[in-house]
Amino acid sequence: MLNKVFREIPEELLVNDRKIFEGSINSDKVCNRNENGAYINSIADQKDKLLSSVREAIIKCGLKDGMTISFHHHFRDGDYIVNMVVEEIAKLGIKDITICASSLGDAHDPIGKYIEDGTITGIQTSGVRGKIGEAISTGKLKKIAIIRSHGGRVRAIEEGEVHIDVAFIGAPTSDSYGNARGVGGKSDCGVLSYSMVDAKYADKVVVITDFLVDYPNFPPSISAVDVNYVVVVDEIGDPKKIVSNVIRLTSDPRELMMADYCTRVMVNSPFFKDGFSFQTGGGGAALAVNLLLRPYLEDAGIKMSFALGGITKPMCDLLEDGFVKCLVNAQAFDAGSIESVKNNPNHFEISTSQYANPRNKGALVNKLDFVILGALEVDVNFNVNVVTGSNGILRGAPGGHPDTAAGSKCSIIVAPLVRSRIPTICDRVVTVTTPGEVVDVVVTDYGIAINPLRQDLIEALKDSKLPIYTIEELRDMAYEMCGKPDELEFEDKVVAILESRDGSILDVIRKPKVYEL
């Protein structure tokens, strides 16, 4: 049999779908000639990628009733993308859409009305706050919401438990081929870590930018290899709300005291040695630890290997000043960290899967020595709640909390013993978002408790002069100060599942019987 270049191909070779060469022009498959006479990949033609509107992208992606769409939350409270896309979906009359977002926040209050009109019937996210949290908690969302940690979300995507039909990725810069970056442009957010897995697993990927740049926009956070369409809009976010530009070091003596306790727990633990690694959140006490650590590092003559996060300016300062060898960034929390990831060659962007997926072979959380985390509540089993408020309504996010607590050698929860006359340490948290078995130390302004599972830490800290109590003693102090609060009462109706990192059900969230919004 002769092929297109007149070569005799024996028919016995044409097994397992193998075909003879029929030419480079094959519109469905490989290449076409463009107007320049050049062969170009029809799937990848740049002209096909650049669309004029979000509406056109939704139509070209074939979005239909019942599908799942995804978003990242790198723009935080400044995000315009989620509302922009959902509004167009609603205008097109598409219904029964599930949003699978890395997180949702106050910026997305307008989604409340699309939950009520049936445009949005499912929500899977880490964070739920504002109107969306209320809509879920009060039973208005048609399907049971699913709340996952950052690592749990990417695990669910990679293992096929969630199938994303269309990923909409807001990007501070993109070229017309879809190479998108977290830095540059008008709405600089530093990294696009949360979208990297979406880009690899979604059926269709739409990059939405307000700053088109020349090809090639390298190194890309999201590669053109994964992108179907690029849409340029006026504004993807409000830069003032994407980052807070001012990180103030706390001057609250209670926070400074807790930061001092955290630091001394670290310094007295067996993991405080050259090359240790750490992560801190963005709370006042946690941020202060970045500064308080310095003299101890200098005295010991040691350096940290990497700091992971959730990166903030105080961590970048540690890098600049040589206290840590590199920063590994899955989310830039402030303007200082955006500047740093842009300019410092030892500050690296990673995907959320590299950061925290419990099922991959190399997540960085598993290499953490220390993590310092916050809590709304901690109970006597060391279970932590970071998602439901004292009124029982959804208003938080597990984020990387369960991932870093599980992966790190020493997880430290820092929280005041009492907040607004509500005990933080209690008999039973409203919702378990991080299981107590991976929580090692609880630091409050009234004392420290170490999980009895960690006899190594109890032993290491016994001569530390730190005010160490049992968790029950801390609870008793809290209850003594403000009394034991009445248990919240809930209806039977489950409104959200709180997934463990592995996809099992860690807890469920029910509709409160009585609540004030």
Place this chain on the structure above:
Amino acid sequence: MLNKVFREIPEELLVNDRKIFEGSINSDKVCNRNENGAYINSIADQKDKLLSSVREAIIKCGLKDGMTISFHHHFRDGDYIVNMVVEEIAKLGIKDITICASSLGDAHDPIGKYIEDGTITGIQTSGVRGKIGEAISTGKLKKIAIIRSHGGRVRAIEEGEVHIDVAFIGAPTSDSYGNARGVGGKSDCGVLSYSMVDAKYADKVVVITDFLVDYPNFPPSISAVDVNYVVVVDEIGDPKKIVSNVIRLTSDPRELMMADYCTRVMVNSPFFKDGFSFQTGGGGAALAVNLLLRPYLEDAGIKMSFALGGITKPMCDLLEDGFVKCLVNAQAFDAGSIESVKNNPNHFEISTSQYANPRNKGALVNKLDFVILGALEVDVNFNVNVVTGSNGILRGAPGGHPDTAAGSKCSIIVAPLVRSRIPTICDRVVTVTTPGEVVDVVVTDYGIAINPLRQDLIEALKDSKLPIYTIEELRDMAYEMCGKPDELEFEDKVVAILESRDGSILDVIRKPKVYEL
């Protein structure tokens, strides 16, 4: 039903394999406590990854008769990895192994004996030279060999036509978790582009290094996320043969003349404008084009957007001197390009899929304006042969030739009209490795031919004063100089399939009836 954190989970939620939380300890699945009492991912435990020998890695990967293993060729003639691994496989008595390498070369002559003893029965590669080429051409390999372009290889892996059981990835540096880089160490090769797809698609991934570095070895070419095991050996390659340290600019007047013709074809084409892109191979004339282009760029006051490759020092000099905005590197050809990719922030490493996969949505070859390529033979249909020598024996590699020719707006083949009294331009090439329909211009030392499919180029160059002929006229000149050679005669036995980029059969290679090795 109560879960491990004593939460009541309604049974009706336990559908679709959903389970209640049973704890973070689950040896097969998520985490374990390590000796520090910390929860760590059992799949990802660093201690499990670092093995003492290649033999141990082969055993732990469960390599069995009939499986497929893969290698990259970034170490070129200095590679020790392929021989090292295959020798251990042979010692273990494992048979019937297929090697799927990005390329093989003279360094792998010892594999010849493992083909003869049945350890290796299949070979899939771009390049075949030396004893392996001879073993295939003379019918000693049990299975029909498959020869693919770089883009075709990654397409075949990504589309599942080749399944890699174990990828063995030689890496100049790695940490014990498997973050591996192409730069640094004793056997610096600049990039690990060819292995990136293998790492993502192979069942098991083994990194072999001779230079273990502290965690985290960032930014990784190969991420720990994809790596099962890390083996440290004494030497992964011979640095002197991994790169040639000296790039001499050709002083051969014939090569300089062809370089001048190539440059003038480019300059007179419609694609020579601000922001154009190009790729050149490592041949004398092609390299010279990098220098000859400079005055034209200066005169026109334009810059190139990106140069792609196969990067050589002359391209890096263009970057340093501001003639091109960035370099995009899928293979570092010389010491200068290794230095540059290490130090210049506008010199980027990419995967071979980003480089050339015809089926993905963003390959860079599709954004090329010009590519300058070599040839062993070109026929009057513009078909090019770069794999079989004048004796009919395999001795070359399609490499990125068919990919860049297909993707670029203007592909230019440069070759002397005659080599050692054998015509380069002929009636019919021995093997078609790049189909003529994607070859646009042929430049020889006796004149230039433009593919009649490219009337736009014929029109653009008609007043260029370049010596333009028909391809038949060039052939006639060649035949006049050294006579029309006798056709090679082949047996019916097919020894290798030459795959087109899309997996169809572009040509087959048969055993020559008579040959001298």
